[in-house]
Amino acid sequence: MNRLCDMEPRVMDDEMLKLAVGEQGPRDEAGQLAKQEGILFKDVLSLQLDFQNILRIDSLWQFENLRKLQLDNNVIEKIEGLENLTHLVWLDLSFNNIEAIEGLDTLVNLEDLSLFNNRISKIDSLDALAKLQVLSLGNNQIGNMMNKELAEMKHQYSVDELKHRESLMQARLEDERARREELAEHEAAFVEHLNGPFLFDSMYAEDVEGSQLSHLPGVGELLQTYKDKFVIICLNIFEYGLKQQEKRKAELDTFMGCVQEAVQEKQEQGKHKIAKFEEKHLLSLSSIRDESELTNFEIKMAEYSEDITELANVLMTLEMQLVEQLEETINMFERNIIDLVGLFVENVQSLMAQCRDLENHHHEKLLEIAISTLEKIVKGELDEDLPDAVRSLFVDKDTIVNAVGASHDIHLLKIDNREDELVTRVNSWCAHLVDKIHKDEIMRNRRRVKEINQYIDHVQSELDSLECSDLLD
DSSP: OOOOTTSOOEEOOHHHHHHHHHHTGGGSHHHHHHHHTOOOGGGOOEEEOTTSOEEEOOSOTTOTTOOEEEOOSSOOOSOOSOTTOTTOOEEEOOSSOOOSOOSOTTOTTOOEEEOOSSOOOOOOSOTTOTTOOEEEOOSSSOGGGOOHHHHHHHHHHHHHHHHHHHHHHHHHHHHHHHHHHHHHHHHHTTOTTOSSSHHHHHHHHTOHHHHHHTTSTTHHHHHHHHHHHHHHHHHHHHHHHHHHHHHHHHHHHHHHHHHHHHHHHHHHHHHHHHHHHHHHHHHHHHHHHHOOOHHHHHHHHHHHHHHHHHHHHHHHHHHHHHHHHHHHHHHHHHHHHHHHHHHHHHHHHHHHHHHHHHHHHHHHHHHHHHHHHHHHHHHTOOOSOOOHHHHTTOSSHHHHHHHHHHHHHHHHHHHHHHHHHHHHHHHHHHHHHHHHHHHHHHHHHHHHHHHHHHHHHHHHHHHHHHHHHHHHO
16 A cells, blocks of 8 residues: 655645646657647546545546556545546556445446555456456455455456556557657757647637637637648648758758868878878987087987977968868858758748738638627527527627637737747757857867977977987086
8 A cells, every 4th residue: 555654645636637747748749738838638648646645536527538547656545536537448546545446337448457455355346347458456455255266367367467567568668769759850850749730729728718719600610621721831840840950960961071071181191291200200319319429419409400390380281271171161051051040940930921821811700700690699690509608708799809809819929939939949059059160160279289289399308308418418
């Protein structure tokens, strides 16, 4: 049983459920939508509420399409509040304080049920679970009440459960990894969550008036047409974004290849110059050490000093040539990447403008229907029954016009915010990339100049040590 005694027992509420859906991240599309735009409980397929010190199950009626529910390691005493979860396939109630099997009659699609480590003393109320394949009842208080048939069933369920859980865990890990990789790819292209109805759904997630107005005659068909066209534009943005990301990546790869090739070429030239100097270096030092005539010694010292100076000049010249070459390459890349980003932004803004045009058209049609409905209500000619919340909007023309306008404003704001977010992020990425390239080149140049100076100082110190040694002699 659960040991979370240091926490106060809790009852499920909307705040707990919103937090749980939001924290599930990329496990399902609704989780992502919950984080960014609002929660649509009816779209959630999996819900994880383990280790929450939950005492009573409540507020789950909105999760009508839930497939998987994890409630293990809580302090639940009674199975309740699951009546509307008719699509549930997997339910984990292990490590709780449940005393009786009940409240499961409507879960006709349940295949996997875990009641491990509770206080259950009797097995019943399972007849309605025709699709149940895995049942875990270990570590309860059933004891001697288990007959031979139950023992055989338990053994079968235990074996099947282990295999099933292992398979589910592996599939879950693979699915999560694939989702993370896919999301990262979409985020790199700045078009995440545009490959479906996410943006459209977010427009209505907080739109109370829009939801109410959808009950008006003819609005359902109008709304579906609007959604279909809107999603098509989002998909166009998404596909265009992925293609542009490939172009930006190819441009960056080409640039990095050019930089690497230029640096390697100058490095090879520098190595060749140093190798020739080193050959002469050993002979020169040996010749100077063997020289007994002071005049000849001084001449050879001067010649070797000139060789060192010449090598320093050659190496510095190669570095300056590389700096100029890379500066030209960087400037060309900067122009190209800015042009690519500018074209991407321009076309995305054009497509977003089409979304706004669709919204404006829908707004006009919705307003016409709303005013027409108001006129029918006033004349008593409206045949359709409307919910009370919808009828409350039809007090007068100003009220219904304001309601339609408020819905319209919410939709435009969502579109504008998504466009602004995309444009800001891609421009920021571009500016950061270009700035980093310039800074990296400055650091590379400084390191190279330092390497050259250190090498020249080293060979010069060897020459100076010969001169000092000779003076001492």
